[in-house]
Amino acid sequence: MSLVNKQKIPLSQETMDVDFVRKVEALSGTSVRRCFQCGKCSAGCPMATFMEHPPNRVVRLLQMGQWQRILAGRSIWYCASCETCSTRCPNKVHLASIMDALRKLSWDAEGASKESYVQLANKLFLQNIRTYGRQYEMRLAAVFNVRSGQFLKDLMLGPKLLAKGKLKMFQSKNKNMSEIEKIFSRIEDMRAKGEAL
Amino acid sequence: MSPKNIMEYSYYPGCSLHASASEYDISTRELFKQLKIGLTEVPDWFCCGATPAHNVDELLSLSLCAKNLELADKVEGDLAVACAACFSRLKTTQHILAESPVKRKQVEKAIDAPVKMDSKVKHLLEILARDLGLERLAAAVKKPLKGLKVACYYGCLLTRPTDVPNLDCVEAPTIMERVIEAVGAETVAWTHRLECCGANFTLSRPGVVIQLTNAILDSAKAAGADCIMVGCPLCHGNLDIRQKEIEAVYSTEYGLPVFYLTQLVGLAVGLKPDKLGLGVNIVNPTPLLREKQLL
Numbered sequence: 001m002s003l004v005n006k007q008k009i010p011l012s013q014e015t016m017d018v019d020f021v022r023k024v025e026a027l028s029g030t031s032v033r034r035c036f037q038c039g040k041c042s043a044g045c046p047m048a049t050f051m052e053h054p055p056n057r058v059v060r061l062l063q064m065g066q067w068q069r070i071l072a073g074r075s076i077w078y079c080a081s082c083e084t085c086s087t088r089c090p091n092k093v094h095l096a097s098i099m100d101a102l103r104k105l106s107w108d109a110e111g112a113s114k115e116s117y118v119q120l121a122n123k124l125f126l127q128n129i130r131t132y133g134r135q136y137e138m139r140l141a142a143v144f145n146v147r148s149g150q151f152l153k154d155l156m157l158g159p160k161l162l163a164k165g166k167l168k169m170f171q172s173k174n175k176n177m178s179e180i181e182k183i184f185s186r187i188e189d190m191r192a193k194g195e196a197l
Numbered sequence: 198m199s200p201k202n203i204m205e206y207s208y209y210p211g212c213s214l215h216a217s218a219s220e221y222d223i224s225t226r227e228l229f230k231q232l233k234i235g236l237t238e239v240p241d242w243f244c245c246g247a248t249p250a251h252n253v254d255e256l257l258s259l260s261l262c263a264k265n266l267e268l269a270d271k272v273e274g275d276l277a278v279a280c281a282a283c284f285s286r287l288k289t290t291q292h293i294l295a296e297s298p299v300k301r302k303q304v305e306k307a308i309d310a311p312v313k314m315d316s317k318v319k320h321l322l323e324i325l326a327r328d329l330g331l332e333r334l335a336a337a338v339k340k341p342l343k344g345l346k347v348a349c350y351y352g353c354l355l356t357r358p359t360d361v362p363n364l365d366c367v368e369a370p371t372i373m374e375r376v377i378e379a380v381g382a383e384t385v386a387w388t389h390r391l392e393c394c395g396a397n398f399t400l401s402r403p404g405v406v407i408q409l410t411n412a413i414l415d416s417a418k419a420a421g422a423d424c425i426m427v428g429c430p431l432c433h434g435n436l437d438i439r440q441k442e443i444e445a446v447y448s449t450e451y452g453l454p455v456f457y458l459t460q461l462v463g464l465a466v467g468l469k470p471d472k473l474g475l476g477v478n479i480v481n482p483t484p485l486l487r488e489k490q491l492l
Contacts, residue, residue, distance in 0.1 A: 082353035082393035121401035135212035
């Protein structure tokens, strides 16, 4: 049953995917059942205006086991990880960790949003770490613009930043690059064997 | 320990300080040299993974930070961290790995080494305010920042999250104000000290950053601040590099120089502008500092 494209899902035994919610709780180390919907997370969330489901509703949808509605949308990709929600929750629901868990579970979830520029930026950021050991800001911005088709984005900033030495044209590679590659490949290996989350 | 130094730290600058935040790196090294605090850069440190790593892969994020803690352990002293995001990630990693034996085991397998749990991770503010102490800091002042009204901007990650033992009170921190008042500046009370600037959305969704950052600049200006002080390269990038753009979008004029805390404290202890990287800031701070007779 493809529930993803529907705006609303009736509440029933069939639509309540408790297994998924348990995965979220295990990954995030926090319980969604503790939330009593006071809305303090959404009140303080700087990104709530950009989300179709503000943070408290994300938790409510999880309580009802309707994760598809969350993953199909952009809310989790507009979370800035500022942790205001986790800080202010009176019930110690660690919402920022729930957002991390949802983003991770969206990797191979059917119908999850894949279009986001945020996902592209994250991917390039991690690729840079694997290749250079550190961030290479110039390359990150340039490749992002090409891959997202926004060739002119922030073009006016470039020369100014270069003149100030804020952008480096060349990045020296870290001396122990083999170490970082080992970390990446060990994690891939552990995942393939089912030894890691 | 070099005999002339009163304290020694290992130093984790983070990626930005080697590029877009070079003035933070320069001013940190010069300020600490002046205060006789030794900084030894962790050899071959890696990116901490920042927000993108924990956003998509917690195990990778924890492993990168654990690896850095292992590298830092080879250098004498507690670990001094300049960037608020690196600081938050390294502290959070220690906290998560102490709480969860399962995650710790996975991370130890990924980095193929035992996790170092006992090293202390400290932000520069903590070193200035607590380890050195405000009295000793005040005693080092040669040119008090008299008459300079500073809006101290914490952003998100310096004080959060609440369950990780951290820098200061999570909702009403004062550590930045205490440090900058100790060197003679005035601080303003304002509304957006702890509001998010949009951080790394500056790459993927700059429109979001412009909207959030405008509110921060507006609040600082309305409170009568002459300038903003930060302890995070991303906050600085968004407030400083994008300020002209924000002014154009909202048809307004802020003209608020944005300083790293080490630049302002460095100025007060008598360092010359070229040692503080003041020429690198995008919003030119020279007219303001001349007006206040600090240059």
